[in-house]
Amino acid sequence: xxxxxxxxxxxxxxxxxxxxxxxxxxxxxxxxxxxxxxxxxxxxxxxxxxxxxxxxxxxxxxxxxxxxxxxxxxxxxxxxxxxxxxxxxxxxxxxxx
Amino acid sequence: xxxxxxxxxxxxxxxxxxxxxxxxxxxxxxxxxxxxxxxxxxxxxxxxxxxxxxxxxxxxxxxxxxxxxxxxxxxxxxxxxxxxxxxxxxxxxxxxxxxxxxxxxxxxxxxxxxxxxxxxxxxxxxxxxxxxxxxxxxxxxxxxxxxxxxxxxxxxxxxxxxxxxxxxxxxxxxxxxxxxxxxxxxxxxxxxxxxxxxxxxxxxxxxxxxxxxxxxxxxxxxxxxxxxxxxxxxxxxxxxxxxxxxxxxxxxxxxxxxxxxxxxxxxxxxxxxxxxxxxxxxxxxxxxxxxxxxxxxxxxxxxxxxxxxxxxxxxxxxxxxxxxxxxxxxxxxxxxxxxxxxxxxxxxxxxxxxxxxxxxxxxxxxxxxxxxxxxxxxxxxxxxxxxxxxxxx
Amino acid sequence: xxxxxxxxxxxxxxxxxxxxxxxxxxxxxxxxxxxxxxxxxxxxxxxxxxxxxxxxxxxxxxxxxxxxxxxxxxxxxxxxxxxxxxxxxxxxxxxxxxxxxxxxxxxxxxxxxxxxxxxxxxxxxxxxxxxxxxxxxxxxxxxxxxxxxxxxxxxxxxxxxxxxxxxxxxxxxxxxxxxxxxxxxxxxxxxxxxxxxxxxxxxxxxxxxxxxxxxxxxxxxxxxxxxxxxxxxxxxxxxxxxxxxxxxxxxxxxxxxxxxxxxxxxxxxxxxxxxxxxxxxxxxxxxxxxxxxxxxxx
Numbered sequence: 001x002x003x004x005x006x007x008x009x010x011x012x013x014x015x016x017x018x019x020x021x022x023x024x025x026x027x028x029x030x031x032x033x034x035x036x037x038x039x040x041x042x043x044x045x046x047x048x049x050x051x052x053x054x055x056x057x058x059x060x061x062x063x064x065x066x067x068x069x070x071x072x073x074x075x076x077x078x079x080x081x082x083x084x085x086x087x088x089x090x091x092x093x094x095x096x097x
Numbered sequence: 098x099x100x101x102x103x104x105x106x107x108x109x110x111x112x113x114x115x116x117x118x119x120x121x122x123x124x125x126x127x128x129x130x131x132x133x134x135x136x137x138x139x140x141x142x143x144x145x146x147x148x149x150x151x152x153x154x155x156x157x158x159x160x161x162x163x164x165x166x167x168x169x170x171x172x173x174x175x176x177x178x179x180x181x182x183x184x185x186x187x188x189x190x191x192x193x194x195x196x197x198x199x200x201x202x203x204x205x206x207x208x209x210x211x212x213x214x215x216x217x218x219x220x221x222x223x224x225x226x227x228x229x230x231x232x233x234x235x236x237x238x239x240x241x242x243x244x245x246x247x248x249x250x251x252x253x254x255x256x257x258x259x260x261x262x263x264x265x266x267x268x269x270x271x272x273x274x275x276x277x278x279x280x281x282x283x284x285x286x287x288x289x290x291x292x293x294x295x296x297x298x299x300x301x302x303x304x305x306x307x308x309x310x311x312x313x314x315x316x317x318x319x320x321x322x323x324x325x326x327x328x329x330x331x332x333x334x335x336x337x338x339x340x341x342x343x344x345x346x347x348x349x350x351x352x353x354x355x356x357x358x359x360x361x362x363x364x365x366x367x368x369x370x371x372x373x374x375x376x377x378x379x380x381x382x383x384x385x386x387x388x389x390x391x392x393x394x395x396x397x398x399x400x401x402x403x404x405x406x407x408x409x410x411x412x413x414x415x416x417x418x419x420x421x422x423x424x425x426x427x428x429x430x431x432x433x434x435x436x437x438x439x440x441x442x443x444x445x446x447x448x449x450x451x452x453x454x455x456x457x458x459x460x461x462x463x464x465x466x467x468x469x470x471x472x473x474x475x476x477x478x479x480x481x482x483x484x485x486x487x488x489x490x
Numbered sequence: 491x492x493x494x495x496x497x498x499x500x501x502x503x504x505x506x507x508x509x510x511x512x513x514x515x516x517x518x519x520x521x522x523x524x525x526x527x528x529x530x531x532x533x534x535x536x537x538x539x540x541x542x543x544x545x546x547x548x549x550x551x552x553x554x555x556x557x558x559x560x561x562x563x564x565x566x567x568x569x570x571x572x573x574x575x576x577x578x579x580x581x582x583x584x585x586x587x588x589x590x591x592x593x594x595x596x597x598x599x600x601x602x603x604x605x606x607x608x609x610x611x612x613x614x615x616x617x618x619x620x621x622x623x624x625x626x627x628x629x630x631x632x633x634x635x636x637x638x639x640x641x642x643x644x645x646x647x648x649x650x651x652x653x654x655x656x657x658x659x660x661x662x663x664x665x666x667x668x669x670x671x672x673x674x675x676x677x678x679x680x681x682x683x684x685x686x687x688x689x690x691x692x693x694x695x696x697x698x699x700x701x702x703x704x705x706x707x708x709x710x711x712x713x714x715x716x717x718x719x720x721x722x723x724x725x726x727x728x729x730x731x732x733x734x735x736x737x738x739x740x741x742x743x744x745x746x747x748x749x750x751x752x753x754x755x756x757x758x759x760x761x762x763x764x765x766x767x768x769x770x771x772x773x774x775x776x777x778x779x780x781x782x783x784x785x786x787x788x
Contacts, residue, residue, distance in 0.1 A: 002503035003553050011548060016315045018256060018323070019195035019294035020308070024301035025553035027507040034512060050493035054678055055715050057510065057518040059503040074506065078513035078704075079712030119577035120570060148573040152566060153604030160563030160601065164534070164570025167557055170577050172570065186560055296532055296555040296575065298583070303550035304557040312547055 002059065003027050005073070031058070035077030037092040041068045045089035052081035052090060099277050105268040108236040108275045109201050109261070110135035112243025114145045115283035116199075119170035122150040122161035127213045128265040129177040129203040136173075147173075155180035159187035159200070166196035167304055169295030171247065174198065177265065178205035178219045185223065191258045192227025192320060194305050195294055197250030198258040199243070200228075204366065204417070205265040206452045214453020215265030216417035217366065221394070221426045227320055229259040229327055230394040232365040234351075236273040239263050241344060244278075244287060248334045251290050254326040264367040264417075266453065278342055286341050324396050331393065349398035351390040354380065355405045358387025360468045362447075363402070363431055364415040365391040368456055372415065375461040386465050397430055403438030406431075411443040413468040415461070417450035424448075424475045443471060449478035495679040498686070499525040508551040509543040513711030515675045515701030515718060516540055516617040520588050522678060523615055526685040529554055530583045532575070534568050536593040537561040539624040539703075540617070562597045564589040565605035568612040584689055586613040591632035592622045594698075595656045599631075602696075606665040609693040613685070616658060616696070619703035627706040631656040634726070635773065636766050637758045639706075644761035654773055659698050663732035668693035670732040674700040676718030680729050680740060700727050708757015717755065723747040725774045730785060737785040749774065 003025030008015075048066040060071040061081060068081075068090070082090040103111065110132050113121075121140075123133035139145035148165075152158045158174045165172035176184060181202055191198050202220050206212040220230060229249065233239040239261070246259040263269050296302060308316055332348055339345035353373050355361055362372050369390035376386035389405050391398065406412050414428040423429065428446035435442070447464045449456045460478050473482030504524035510517040516539055524531055533556040535541040541558040544551040559567035564587040572585040589598055594616040602614060621639045622628040628641040635654045638644040642651040662670040669691045673681035681699055688695035702718050704711045721727045725746040731738045749771050753759035762770075 001553065003506040003551055005507075006548075009548070011312065013315045013318075016312055016319070018319050019304075020193065020306055020316065020547070021294045021302045021304045022306070022547060022550055024303045024550060024555060025506070026303070026548055026550045028549050029507075031507065031509070050496040054493065054496050054499075054522070055518065057512075057514045057521065057714070058508070059506050059521050062501075076512035077711075078714070079710070080513055080715055083712045084715060120573045122566075122570065148577050150569055150573055151608060152569070153600060153607070156560070156562055157566035157569075157601045157604055160560055160566035161570035161573070163563075164557075164559070164567035164572075165574035165577075166570075167567075168532075168571045168574030168578060170574030172574065187563070190560055296557070296571065298530060298555065298580070301529070301553065301555045302557075303545055303552050304555075306545035306547045306550060306558060307542070308547045 005030065030073040031076050032073050035075060035095045037077045037079060038095045039070060039075065039077065039079065039081050039090050039092050041070065042089045042091060043067050045087050047087060051084050051086065055080055055084045098279055100274055101277055102272050103236055103275045104131065104270050104272050105233070105236045105239045105263045106131035106270065107135055108240040109243050109263065110139070111277050112240040113173055114139050115278060115280060116244055116247050116287055117145070117171070118147050118173040120148045120150065120162065120165035120172045122152045122158045122172070122174050124152050124155050124158045124176070124180060126177045126180040128205060128269045129175045129201065131269070132175045132201055155184040156187060159184040159191060162198045163187060163191050163194065163196050166198050167296060169290065169292055171290045172198050173200070175201040177203035178207055181219045181223065182207060185226065188223055188226035188228060193316070195256040195320065195323065196258060197256055199246045199250055200258065200260050202260050202262050203265045203269045204262050212452040215267050216451045216453065217262070218418050218451070220260060220262045221418045224395055224426065227257065227324065228395065229257055229324065230262060231259065231392055232262045232394065233268060234367055234369050234390060235268065236275050239268065240275055240277070241338065241342070241346070244283060245334050245338055248287050249327055249330050252330045255323050255330050256294065257320070257323050257327060262366070268367045282341050286338060328396050347392070348401065349393040349396070350401050350405065351392055352405045353388040355387035355389060357385055359385040359410045360465055361387040361389055361406055361409045361412045362415055362461070362464060362468070363389040363391065363412060363427070365394065365427065368415065368450070371456070371458055372461055375458050375465065379462065379465055384465065384469070391427065394427070397434070399434040399437060402431055402434040403440050406435060406442065407438065407440045409442055411468045413445045413447055413464050415447045415449060415464060419448045419451070445472050446475045447478055448475065495682055499682070500528050502529070502553065504553045505544065506551055506553065507549065510539065511705050513704045513714045515703060515714045516590065516619055518675045518714070519615065519617045519681065519699045519701045522682055523586065523588070523685045524554060526682055527584045527586055527689060532556070532571055532583055532585050534559050534564055534571065534585065534587045536564040536589050536598060538590045538593050540588055542624050561593055563601055564593060564598050565601040565614060568614065569605050569608065569610045572610055572612055584613060586615065588615050588617060590623070591616060591618040591620055592630035595631035595658050603665065606662060606667050606694045606696070609668070611692055613688045613695045613697065616698045617701040618698060619701050619706060621706050623703045623706045632658065635770060636762050638761060639758070649761055649763070649766050659730065659732070662696040663737070666735065667696055667732065670696040672698045672728060672730050674718045674722050674727055674729065676715050676720070676722060677729060677741065684731070706758065708760070709755060720747060720752050724749045724752045725778060726752065726770070728781060739781055739785040739787045742787055
């Protein structure tokens, strides 16, 4: 479970809540456009040790079937994962926009 | 129902006990202190089951109350003067977040020069903070407002905090006989607080967030609409109050002998009684005098003031306030109400009581004479006009 | 391959989709702490980086109950929430604050002191990025000696900030707080352990975690974690706890790594001359003499 992108992105005056209280974890925009580099998992080397998952400031790495998987919608390309990986299983590529 | 001889502060504390707030955050300041002392005693003796938080400042007092309200709790605090100004940031926070907190303010002069006595420059400087502002005249009204203000604030059409103002010392420290309602009556009048504007573990919320230029404007409009909705809710609340407690209040303002009055003095707070007595004496001399006591400065009773003043020949506004470089703020508001209603009669501003200076019956009689004869727009009682512009009389 | 730290944490993400700068140490601290505390954490964040990046209606990035407080009011709002929820009959929740260095050591210190004094049952986490980063890198009470900020410019006359960091850890401890700790996002497992411990203790808990800001420190976005490790390894920060009246050092570097190397990696310290660096090292050694004397080591 984590905040996720919702269908409704804009709100009319009537739909805007009375008070400054709204559904938690409501996302309307991604962060992928921020990236200048893209981390790429080498699934051959990745052993699912979860260091990258632990240290990602954006929480965009999950371990699925024993391998790290990146949510590129929200990865900002900081590169911490590539640096923290002891096995060199994450390389960075220039982001092609 | 029982009767007791209580000061305004003590009467207000009795009203708060009946309202059963979940959380009380309080910091002492003269002349409010007795309220929080009494409440702490009630918590100690078990007659009030509130979390009593000894905060370390007024900013924290209101910040804590906001947190409590955001958790869905009923939250109370009290302050005065410098304390109100110190928590000013939180005033806007509470109203913008639509947290129906009730706060008592003991109206007191603001430094410099230092002064602990009553005037209304503290609360009137915060008219734009988004709080409903009501001014009590006596201890009974203070107690009754302690109960009514919760029901108004928490009404889902309103969801706006309420500041109940008691004139420092003159009301907070003066003893009167006060009727204290039974708890069962109070419970019937004031249901528990129910809101969606709260922390919710089943449906988590992100609260007190930022809103950009596109939506921010709408939030502000809705806060304004909520405050305006309080006009009807005040009337409904007072009717329900009268049904249970047998005392009927008069809405946003309290008019006295205005129906046929030629000269009307508009004021607020505890000085109104002396104004009415003076009007009575003037009537014995054949001068048709009347008095309007504004109870609610926000929402402002524009239409009600225009209706009360429309047949008069002239009016005055007596207030314990001045906005330096302009005039008394109440006067500004009253003039705006008349302008919008097309009521074109001369009006004069009487500024008195700053720093607790006494306003005598003779002063008030002189004001009525000045209203009748015409004077400068802005007059400092006992000093004279401010010389800023001619009379419009 | 099991990661013992990861195993203990919730798999859920509670701080996601936020607009923090790439490589933000503060975001990492908030994310990790909430993964410890879980769904029943109620987060309070004052005006500052993490609230600015996480709460822009309708982009709301916390999946647990979260609220922005006034800048000065992190602790006082925590107090109100804790009392309010308790008054309403809730007991299974954690009121946790995440305030920056300015929000903690400067404008928020009064409310924090009040909350510790009352021993309110809250966790207060200061994510220390050593300047007012949200407003564009101005000096705070936790900006270290020598750092260049936009209000402590480094020129020929003055070499950046002239004052050392305020010692918030020991200030909190001086209240005889039930639990206080220092941490660094470079030693994440240690930080996570401390948040876990704090969650088990009744009363006020204060955790001060170094959380580098690539933007304000003048480092690359991928260097956040290693610089946060290095500040501990070179002895300019330390990992410690205060509990039951006792200071405990959790991590003792065998030999300090080079202070100069640590400083020179960062744009904010580039201007420091040898005398400045000597001052930094002397101040470190003085601190460690105090630690040796007054802290137990486990």
